[in-house]
Amino acid sequence: MKKLLFIFCVVLCANAFSQILSSSLEKKTLALGEVDHIIITINNLNDEKVSAAPENELLPFHFEEVKDSISQTKDIYYRRIEFVVFEEGKFTIPELEFKVGGKILKTIPYEIDVINTAQKDDQINDIMNNKNVKLEVTDYWELYKFYILAAIAVIALIIAIVIFVKYGRKPKDSPVVATNQTLRELDSLKKKKYVETGNYRSFYVELIDISRKFIAKQYRLPADVLLTDDLIDLMKKNNTISQENEKVVEEVFVRGDLVKFAKTFPDQETMEKDLADIREFVKRSSKDLEFENLRKDV
Incomplete structure (x- = not known):
């Protein structure tokens, strides 16, 4: 009886002082371009350092990370990642590794379905009717001024080179x-x-x-x-x-x-x-x- 009690106490102490990793995914079915969240939490750090992939590099290809926020206290590591997917199909978020001291902790993998919610026959309506806008000379200048200035600069450079070659220098053997x-x-x-x-x-x-x-x-x-x-x-x-x-x-x-x-x-x-x-x-x-x-x- 005493032996069982001792083993129980050891297991209890080990669990009480070991790090616990948990993760959660907000949605497992997404529309194209819809924002989803994955949250990773590690408890009982006991002032241990957490090492993982840097910001915006944790998730694999296909998952476009919008925001990656990390916070850590003496006992808790918290990371919240917002992401979107721009392709239809099934995608997997694999096990994500986090190193705490000399110990490797991993999340569970997640399967995500990405669907296109737009229908082929859907009619797209403008919020407002199109308007014809009359452009003034100043408007055209603002649109094309960089091209005009670049063309003038090229022409000026060509003229300067021609003048220099023809008149600007006297051959040393003249x-x-x-x-x-x-x-x-x-x-x-x-x-x-x-x-x-x-x-x-x-x-x-x-x-x-x-x-x-x-x-x-x-x-x-x-x-x-x-x-x-x-x-x-x-x-x-x-x-x-x-x-x-x-x-x-x-x-x-x-x-x-x-x-x-x-x-x-x-x-x-x-x-x-x-x-x-x-x-x-x-x-x-x-x-x-x-x-x-x-x-x-x-």
Whole structure:
């Protein structure tokens, strides 16, 4: 007798202090889009933490959760989910798991019938008769203003790109840019005082190097890779450079080669004249290009 009483007390205490999960479903038959509720309650938590699927993710596919509210106190976990179903048929809410401490609790499964209450021959009546509304210009503007503004923006962008490509930038290798850059390089050469100090070899090496780069850019001739004799022969055959400029280039380049191989030793006056002649050649180059363009047009 005492043994039975002891077992009864143990079972009673276990039930008194263990968690109890209960669930209830409001409706088991629903119309399409009708709201239903499922409520889950866990008692006797004894300050245990409850772990379950997060809000709006507890129910499976087909059940569109409208609202999922969760509240928990020291002893009670309460969760109320509002949901709808938008397809006809039979659907199952399976066992839903809740972890309390290290223990897994599950609800019972529920079967739900979803039916379409609308009949094929049902007549749908408007609450109010349709009205013809006359739209003003401002109404059309409000309706289509974003499309109009977007179209204007696209057209403006296209115009801006065309203007920029055609007029807004000057090629770095344009005749004016090449001329101004070469004149600055000649000024820098003059400031190095090679003429005054008699350093004729360095003077002619840099002078001819500047001139070759200029001819390559301005006249599109491979002056930076050809030997002097080949370059002079090409200029005479090409007819792009005027005879006056050809003569300057030929005299300075030939003298530069003689200085380079120590076959001649120019004086200060000759060096200054060669620098001035190259400068004038650079300035006159634009006339050569203008004449060439006219010849192409003809």
